[in-house]
Amino acid sequence: MKRPTPPRLAKGGKKWQEEEIIDEVKEKAGKGGPKGKRVKPILDDDFEDDDLLDEEGLDIPTTIQASLSIARPPKPKAARPAQPVIAAAIAAPTSRANKKASHSNRGEQNRRQEAEPKRDRPEKIVVTGPLTVQELANELAVADTEIVKILFLKGMAVSITQNLDIPTITLVGKELEVEVETAEPEAEARKITEMIDVADLEHLIRRPPVVTIMGHVDHGKTTLLDSIRKTKVAAGEAGGITQHIGAYHVDIEHDSKLHQIVFLDTPGHEAFTAMRARGARVTDIAILVVAADDGVRPQTVEAISHAQAAEVPIVVAINKIDKEGAQPDRVKQELTHYGLTPEEWGGETIMVPVSAIKGENLDTLLEMILLVAEVGELSANPDRLAKGTVIEAHLDKAKGAVATLLIQNGTLHVGDMLVAGSAFGKVRAMVDDRGRRVDAASPSFAVEVLGLSDVPAAGDDFEVFENEKEARSIAGDRADKQRLSRLLQGRVTLTTLSAQAQEGELKELNLILKGDVQGSVEAIVGSLKQIPQNEVQIRMLLASAGEITQTDIDLAAASGAVIIGFNTTYASGARQAADEAGVDVREYNIIYKLLEDIQGALEGLLEPELVEEPLGQCEVRAVFPVGKGAVAGCYVQSGKLVRNCKLRVRRGGKIVYEGVLDSLKRIKEDAREVNAGYECGINVDKFHDWVEGDIIEAYQMVTKRRTLTLTR
Numbered sequence: 155m156k157r158p159t160p161p162r163l164a165k166g167g168k169k170w171q172e173e174e175i176i177d178e179v180k181e182k183a184g185k186g187g188p189k190g191k192r193v194k195p196i197l198d199d200d201f202e203d204d205d206l207l208d209e210e211g212l213d214i215p216t217t218i219q220a221s222l223s224i225a226r227p228p229k230p231k232a233a234r235p236a237q238p239v240i241a242a243a244i245a246a247p248t249s250r251a252n253k254k255a256s257h258s259n260r261g262e263q264n265r266r267q268e269a270e271p272k273r274d275r276p277e278k279i280v281v282t283g284p285l286t287v288q289e290l291a292n293e294l295a296v297a298d299t300e301i302v303k304i305l306f307l308k309g310m311a312v313s314i315t316q317n318l319d320i321p322t323i324t325l326v327g328k329e330l331e332v333e334v335e336t337a338e339p340e341a342e343a344r345k346i347t348e349m350i351d352v353a354d355l356e357h358l359i360r361r362p363p364v365v366t367i368m369g370h371v372d373h374g375k376t377t378l379l380d381s382i383r384k385t386k387v388a389a390g391e392a393g394g395i396t397q398h399i400g401a402y403h404v405d406i407e408h409d410s411k412l413h414q415i416v417f418l419d420t421p422g423h424e425a426f427t428a429m430r431a432r433g434a435r436v437t438d439i440a441i442l443v444v445a446a447d448d449g450v451r452p453q454t455v456e457a458i459s460h461a462q463a464a465e466v467p468i469v470v471a472i473n474k475i476d477k478e479g480a481q482p483d484r485v486k487q488e489l490t491h492y493g494l495t496p497e498e499w500g501g502e503t504i505m506v507p508v509s510a511i512k513g514e515n516l517d518t519l520l521e522m523i524l525l526v527a528e529v530g531e532l533s534a535n536p537d538r539l540a541k542g543t544v545i546e547a548h549l550d551k552a553k554g555a556v557a558t559l560l561i562q563n564g565t566l567h568v569g570d571m572l573v574a575g576s577a578f579g580k581v582r583a584m585v586d587d588r589g590r591r592v593d594a595a596s597p598s599f600a601v602e603v604l605g606l607s608d609v610p611a612a613g614d615d616f617e618v619f620e621n622e623k624e625a626r627s628i629a630g631d632r633a634d635k636q637r638l639s640r641l642l643q644g645r646v647t648l649t650t651l652s653a654q655a656q657e658g659e660l661k662e663l664n665l666i667l668k669g670d671v672q673g674s675v676e677a678i679v680g681s682l683k684q685i686p687q688n689e690v691q692i693r694m695l696l697a698s699a700g701e702i703t704q705t706d707i708d709l710a711a712a713s714g715a716v717i718i719g720f721n722t723t724y725a726s727g728a729r730q731a732a733d734e735a736g737v738d739v740r741e742y743n744i745i746y747k748l749l750e751d752i753q754g755a756l757e758g759l760l761e762p763e764l765v766e767e768p769l770g771q772c773e774v775r776a777v778f779p780v781g782k783g784a785v786a787g788c789y790v791q792s793g794k795l796v797r798n799c800k801l802r803v804r805r806g807g808k809i810v811y812e813g814v815l816d817s818l819k820r821i822k823e824d825a826r827e828v829n830a831g832y833e834c835g836i837n838v839d840k841f842h843d844w845v846e847g848d849i850i851e852a853y854q855m856v857t858k859r860r861t862l863t864l865t866r
């Protein structure tokens with residue numbers, strides 16, 4: 155790969171996620187950052203473009219993570235079309251003077267800069283819209299190449315004239331310890347999920363964060379969940395029974411206020427990605443559990459990939475610190491290879507050492523979650539009809555369809571008319587996560603609901619409607635759509651990716667690579683680097699040695715990725731999962747064949763060229779006047795003529811007409827095509843001036859795939 159590929163946003167909730175990043179980075183930038191504490195220099199003097207992947211990959215014993223930054227690449231067109239392309243004002247007076255310079259002749263400015271003493275870096279800049287790298291360099295009083303370098307190290311390849319969006323500008327500001335303030339209209343700065351409508355904006359209030367726990371087997375996910383639940387939920391409150399509805403909430407006092415955190419209690423990332431694969435985004439924050447005595451393991455890396463692919467902020471719980479062999483610092487060190495650098499080392503990731511078993515530091519962990527939630531400004535409008543996602547659903551012999559619904563906006567009431575997936579019904583009864591019958595459930599809370607006509611699927615969205623008629627008709631429409639989409643099932647394959655990637659300026663091919671040994675994985679990643687990626691880029695979500703597992707399939711399904719298996723096999727059940735999820739898994743045992751296919755896919759992603767393809771040639775042998783026009787009686791000399799093909803009429807070497815062949819007849823019968831050696835009659839609506847001896851060249855325009863040449 156020539157350059158690492160900037161990550162892209164998940165389709166659903168694009169805007170919201172974008173804003174969330176802005177908010178997160180803004181808040182952190184606002185804190186001033188851990189000045190002077192940085193361990194790893196951001197700008198590396200011997201930095202080299204092509205070596206980034208190598209550096210990341212070769213250091214890592216088991217896995218290569220090629221593109222993990224969660225920041226967004228600049229994509230002005232898709233990001234914020236309504237905004238001015240360049241709009242910036244700066245707070246510090248020194249910078250304002252400098253801004254003027256940015257509009258003056260650049261060469262002159264450079265000369266002036268040489269003559270003038272070096273400008274001080276401003277403490278803060280205010281941006282109102284995207285800026286080019288050059289303009290940002292000016293604002294920040296740094297060389298533009300420095301910004302290019304910073305972004306490159308974050309996994310984004312940018313050119314000097316490229317527009318950077320606000321999250322990216324904020325990221326650069328943070329690296330340079332310059333506060334970036336975004337002066338955006340208030341509504342703009344609010345997160346808008348698909349669950350939140352414009353009408354809600356005036357009524358938004360904070361909602362609790364919804365958290366998922368992820369991590370490697372045995373690192374303590376279940377123990378952590380149980381431990382939090384035990385310490386935070388009084389036994390009596392749970393009604394003496396362990397109510398399992400797929401989610402539970404805890405109450406925490408923080409800043410002398412009572413807050414809630416909702417945990418999706420399906421340990422692991424299955425639920426998370428399976429839902430995301432269905433387009434649902436329910437998790438606000440992921441807790442990554444890493445055992446301090448074991449460190450980063452394959453599923454840790456997978457979990458990171460999943461969270462990052464979904465652009466969900468990660469809080470790391472370094473667990474089992476009570477154990478003798480615990481090495482929390484080693485865990486932190488290892489995590490830096492995957493784009494997670496602890497705050498105390500100048501990074502952005504909160505890492506909390508805990509002991510799930512002893513309940514040590516759990517309060518800090520929970521507080522940190524609240525902090526991240528605060529940055530995310532998670533909000534919803536409780537005063538509207540409810541909307542959300544199905545977390546779990548099953549058929550109970552006695553109760554009928556039972557579904558756990560996570561309310562993401564609005565308030566759900568008993569008696570509401572509900573559509574969930576293609577099921578509908580009136581909410582007969584609701585039970586909360588503590589086993590209590592409730593009449594209403596507000597945003598971020600999960601309730602078990604009775605009354606649906608059918609069992610929806612986890613990940614389906616649900617919505618309340620005013621009346622039964624509407625609900626019934628929407629449910630019917632959805633059922634039809636589901637049937638249709640099953641028929642047309644949008645499988646992500648190397649071949650179909652081509653069409654899908656036509657949208658947007660940046661075209662990407664998401665790949666997950668699983669190889670037999672680390673050596674071959676590195677070799678393949680190295681070779682993929684050789685494919686030019688200035689137009690189409692490979693985004694390697696995960697590259698590691700091992701079998702193709704169910705979680706690889708989930709990640710692929712959730713991210714629209716293709717899985718490449720090299721000399722490896724499926725873990726049990728994974729093949730079936732791939733079939734069910736419609737994930738394209740390509741198996742290879744020869745590297746060049748693999749590369750050939752990927753290159754083919756990349757070429758498919760390029761805008762096709764329209765080229766002329768000759769069909770045949772004929773000669774006009776007679777002209778028959780018909781009505782006001784004339785039909786040319788022709789003899790096909792070579793190739794063939796096809797009705798509605800394009801044609802060009804040559805007379806004595808000159809082109810006298812170009813147009814479309816409107817009617818083609820063979821012995822008075824309409825013909826679709828006439829081959830060489832036959833006679834035919836041709837009529838062109840807009841041209842009748844035929845002369846015997848005219849030569850008609852027939853051709854068609856075809857799209858031709860462009861080829862990428864390998865750089866050697």
Ligand SMILES: Nc1nc2c(ncn2[C@@H]2O[C@H](COP(=O)(O)OP(=O)(O)OP(=O)(O)O)[C@@H](O)[C@H]2O)c(=O)[nH]1
Pocket residue numbers: 369370371372373374375376377378421473474475476477508509510511512
């Ligand atoms: N010493 C110590 N042991 C712990 C701690 N947390 C979990 N364990 C132990 O680690 C083992 C695995 O814990 P689980 O909670 O089952 O781990 P998990 O990540 O949920 O595992 P899977 O569900 O299999 O993925 C159990 O034996 C726990 O008792 C801890 O903080 N300290």
